[in-house]
Amino acid sequence: MEENTVLEFRGRMLMMTVLHLKTLALDALHAQLDKSLEESPDWLRDVPIVLDLPPQVEASVVELALVLEALRARDMNLVAVAASSAISEQDIRALGLGMVTLGSQRGGNVPRAEKRADKPEAEPAAASRGETLVIDQPVRSGQQIYSRGDLIVLAPVGTGAELLAEGHIHVYSNLRGRALAGVRGDTSARVFCQQLNAELVSIAGHYRVAEDLPESWRNQAVHISLDGEAMQFSPLKPR
Incomplete structure (x- = not known):
């Protein structure tokens, strides 16, 4: 029974x-x-x-x-x-x-990229980032990915998904979710994507939500950076 x-x-x-x-x-x-x-x-x-x-x-x-x-x-x-x-x-x-514990593999999240052991502790902050994390599958709603270095996504990022990286974020497809680069305060971090339709974009704590993104950059290939505290948008390829 x-x-x-x-x-x-x-x-x-x-x-x-x-x-x-x-x-x-x-x-x-x-x-x-x-x-x-x-x-x-x-x-x-x-x-x-x-x-x-x-x-x-x-x-x-x-x-x-x-x-x-x-x-x-x-x-x-x-x-x-x-x-x-x-x-x-x-x-x-x-x-x-x-x-x-941040970076745990439980729940299906992609683990944080580990810092290379052969890097000396005295290296500058930008050089001491972890290894680049590459994702070649779609990132779906509810998924969160964290990289201690740069993060490269070769597939679409769905609404409700979240990308976090201590370095740059590259999305070689449509970015509909949230992208947070430089999460440990690296103001030189940047966000690159082929189609900007994000819910939120952030660099070192400075962010824009979907309603605040410039309409002229929606659905465009965009390179996003910081100039002081202002978020700058430029074409991924020169027009």
Whole structure:
């Protein structure tokens, strides 16, 4: 006789956004959060968020609780904290959150590209990026891909998919999802795509949502870079 069950585990791709904090200073966080929500209120409130703490800061439970309170007060959907030496797993769980390891292969996400062991630690930041990650299959809604170096996608990126790279992002097809380059603050990072129809494009934390993308660049082959804090759009091939 078939055994009765009341639950069932199923594998499923879930997209989460990683919120990298560079400081735990509340005044700076409040100001930046308010600015980000003013520019893109719906997107930031709807997505599940994993909090990535600054590695150089040892956070106390009280400090982290105040940060979480600031985020939750703005209706942000916090689900976990990235594993970090800044705070213990016990403290994270005491605050009602789970702990995840960024780059895990669980859930079908593509793992972060590992930094090459033969690179000396003293190399400049741009030279110490991880290896380039190449994806030759379509990136579908709900998938998230993270590269510690450059990220090259040779197939379409669907609506609801998310690309994150510490270096450049190249999409040799239609970009409909989100592309976040220079996620560790590299302002020299760039985004290249053959068809720009993105939900969001970001470089080193400076971003434009779909409604703010220049209409003249939609469906075009585009090269996107930063000039100071301004996002610049230019043709991928000279016109």
